[in-house]
Amino acid sequence: MTLQEKYIYNCYLETSRKLNDKPFRYRKDFDGFEDKEEYVYINKLGSLFKKFPNLNVKDFFEAPFFVYSEKYFDLKFYTTQRAIKAYTIYQSKFLLDVPDHEQVIEKIKDSYKFIYNFCKDNSIKIEKYTEFKSKENKIHDFLIHLKDRKVSLYCLFTFPNFDKILREYDADTKNFLFGDTLQNLNFYRTKYYSSSRAKKLCTMIYEGLISKQTI
DSSP states (O other): OHHHHHHHHHHHHHHHHHHHTTOOOOOOOOGGGGSSSSHHHHHHHHHHHHHOOOOHHHHHHHHHHHHSSSSSSOOTGGGHHHHHHHHHHIIIHHHHHHHHHSHHHHHHHHHHEEEEEEEHHHHHGGGGGOOOOOOOOOOOOOOHHHHHSOHHHHHHHTTTTTHHTTTTTTTHHHHHHTTTTTTHHHHHHHHHHHOSSSSHHHHHHHHHHHHHHOO
16 A cells, blocks of 8 residues: 555544544554455545645545535545535535634644745745745745645635735636635625634734744
8 A cells, every 4th residue: 555545544534533523543554455345445535636636635534524414424435426526515615604613723723834834935924925926836826725725715814915916816817716715705704704713813823923933
């Protein structure tokens, strides 16, 4: 088995146990695993994630638990179109519609970790994140990160030039990249400002990163 296949299996194991409030241990010994029926599905999922690298593996396994009213999904399920549909709904609706949900709070924390490391690697100040555009990219990097589900939309509301930079792009470009998400920006901004947890967390982490960063 490849390291990626082992990672995929352990992501599945972690998600299926944690979201049912059950203890779990990551599997370390994979001797003979390729002879098991489960490996067929792990191998298929490995091909899927390789073909679509923008898919977030952990989110992919989490998605159906929040989209469908079921508590168990076997590995075979994740190789179906129903799993793809769940991931799409989870990313484009659930994670935007409920900013104070625990899963969204975790995504916000992960997003700021990603932003901090990205800014550090590219020697830019945190507050300049939304202004940054790599030489090889035609659009600002934060838009690519948003499209690839690496950052939460709610985090971007804390950056001072977010709206100004968005206005540089025409509606067709934004619709092509994000569907109707950015068309409904004011709707999500209202959710953000009326949230009891998300806005406070975003503001606290953003200000903390600015004071922490030494560039």
